Amino acid sequence: GQQVMQIPQYQHVQEGEDFTTYCNSSTTLSNIQWYKQRPGGHPVFLIQLVKSGEVKKQKRLTFQFGEAKKNSSLHITATQTTDVGTYFCAGTYHTGNQFYFGTGTSLTVIP
């Protein structure tokens, strides 16, 4: 079935280091979204990527959608303790249909 894989599952970084999480699908995605969930909280939408090769930035966060629309990445530059949480990607294969969530990457930032 359709599945979105996400790696790594866990990542510990020193404050100030960079962080990247990757999402992969075996089949072409229609679009992909990224969410952040703080410990004890609920997933909160960060961004949506739709176009092949698209790159979007939000301050220290950079989101990329692969040329083949089968993979995506989230890169955080110079992590801060406020970046702590689990980052999920969620891909859809058809507009208006369900999003398939990745397993998430739990980020710990060591002060």
Next chain:
Amino acid sequence: DAGVIQSPRHEVTEMGQEVTLRCKPISGHDYLFWYRQTMMRGLELLIYFNNNVPIDDSGMPEDRFSAKMPNASFSTLKIQPSEPRDSAVYFCASSSTRGRDWETQYFGPGTRLLVL
């Protein structure tokens, strides 16, 4: 808008009891999703509705789980009878295929269910 509202926020019950979780989606949203989150299995989609109609319930674990959406502003997820392995955080989310928030899923705060 108050966002997606879920109740109760916490539920502790005994095995065999019926549990009903409630969700009020954001007004105007035409999609509603029920998710379950556990450490072992991550975030799982249980069922989703479009315009109050169930579209895909393939994620519902078994017949003990049922979900309804009688109108555009209310949905329930029922577990009867509940079992300890049902302990999890249950999220409701809603989205719209219209407007600038196209397909963005807004999650409720979740219901933390513990079945003893």
